[in-house]
Amino acid sequence: MYRVLVFGMTENPGGVESVIMNYYRCIDKTKIQFDFLCNFHEDAAYEDELTAMGGNVFHITARSENYGKYKKELEAFFETSQSVYDAIWVNVCSLANIDYLIMAKKYGIPRRIIHSHNSQNMDSKLRGILHKRNRKRIDKFATDFWTCSEDAAKWFYEKRLLPKVVMIRNSISVERMAFDEEKRKKYRKQLQCNDDTWVIGNVGRLHFQKNQKFCLEILQQFLKKDSNACLVLIGQGEDEAELKELTRRYGISKKVHFAGTQTDIRGWLSAFDTFLFPSKFEGLPIAALEAQANGVPMVASAKVIPQEVKINSNFEFVNLDEGAVVWSEHLNHIRQTMKRLDISEVKQNFTEKGYNIETETVKLEKLFLKEVK
Template sequence: MKVLVYGMTDNPGGIESVIMSYVRNVDSEKVQFDFLSTFTPIAYEDELKERGSRVVHLPIRHEHPLQFRKELRAFMDEHAKEYDAIWVHLCSLVNIDVLKLACKKGIPRRLIHCHNSQNMWGGVRNLVHLQHRKRIIAYATDYWTCSEDAVDWFYGEGIASNPSYVYIPNAINPGDVAFDAQKRQAVREAMGWDGKVVLGNVARLHPQKNQEYLLNALAPVLGKSSNVALAIVGDGELRERLERQAEELGIADNVQFLGLRSDVRDLYQGMDAFVLPSKFEGVSMAFLEAQANGLTCLVSDTLSDEGIVNDNVIKLPITADGEKEWVDAVRRLDDSGNRAEHSKMEGSVHDIHEQVKQFYSRLHV
């Protein structure tokens, strides 16, 4: 089966991690993935090409709308007939051009996969999203979501009764992030974390991910004389503002902005807890990976219980009054015991090996 994938960006974030979990674990003799994107290069492009995937780049739609449509149409005219399915990954329905043309050019299965539970932008984009919500039933054949909390906003009420709707939990390979004591020591030495309690946040630097709140809340435990450090892994539009905030709060010595990293799975080994104060989420892939590693996870109470697998996940408020609860939770962290015993990821619905079986079944591979 040949599947055309749309939705990868140049940022190795959540959607990209979801897609790569399938790429790396699906039998390549059964399914071939090709990629269509407006980003050059896309995340993991070299790996994808090594695996035999075609990667096609289109002009950025909002910068070159006419050229985007021209090249998209040319690609579909020439190649649509080669594909059994198109798998479109979106955080909103602002742009459904690819889905529409895939329908017009006859790609038989057209899967739309929801990855967010709220609009990250607002304004006109939200109005466009609401309009497109009414129209996608004419173009898509399958409606997938990573979170059942997201479906009403993304698809509209009543989608859950549609026989083509499926809840597909985000999934990882637990073995890729399993706790390893030797790796932990090596990472802590390399990162200068020896003697510190290291809190890790893995997310793009965006208002949705709420790192501004995290810095304010944890300032009392991140002072110069503290043995607590915060490692923020990821990049984004808020980086400079967050770096200034850390300086103004007097905590810059104990806050590391590590940017985009290719060794995130190793960094989990060196952390002592994972912190995720997001305002909203589908289900964070980083959160799943942290749990696979057995890390204690401090997450915002605005998130649903979807994605919670382990028993050492603590939900905390992200209000001004709730800041003290984050501080208290950090002060109560206990690294005694076997961290590996906390992870219940293997064999759960968030284990990619379980989801690959379902993927084959849904696509009749």
């Protein structure tokens, strides 16, 4: 049995967590088994499912919470785990903290995989400085270099390492996200929407990266064309209070639903008529893939969302600098001309583009089981 220690799960069922789960659900567990190291003491996202599939979940103190305790617990974990793991797979959005790889090397884990999931610093200035410092020395500790997109690779790794970088697509199960008519009715009833209400949705952490402030500006303009529309924001984050204040200032509080963190993303996507995704930067966003797996029409930020994210035909790119009025016009165009795609067409599109989890998992298994050069 090939055992992999996975770092990257948090308390929040976000994009990175979804990528890990999608692969873990499909991987051949008679050959490969995952365990999970988490730097927090609350339950991890999907923890019950992780343990039900045979994975062990280990919790240590966060570095930001108590540095001394974190270092002591981290060292103790790796010391007691010597000879247990064939690989460590570190899934992160920056290189600000590479302690897990350093410890893995110190205690003899032969495969040390770093996996890039973002294309820009989304944290503090200090973490940005730490990322740049560790970027120069990451190959002293990692043996394998993975990425979710070309843009993420270029930000994460120095040019000299790019030839070694392996693309691991943020693949998903189309069936798990496929449109569900009953769930559509359920969540639209919860929103108190009638059949004619045009429901615009966004899924993501309420954070400047995801640009929900711009979503509110777009809705404000779109309501001039259709007063029966509404916006649903799935997720939580540090911008929540400010976003709620903006809805009051714009006079659209009754048109914006803050749904918080949700586990039934398939159901909520089924309730949407359009998916709005004006992020300021991304690696390769799982939320955009899940929306397309559901078949819902989508508009996303051009030159920010990687081109390879476009899987379906009912998908439009718009530049952020074109402003809320133009974005609202694109939403109106989508409403008039684009329909939700059925699952057969969606599945064909995902398979052709290499984002179908069933076929991509086979490739991941081969990567794990290859001999270390």
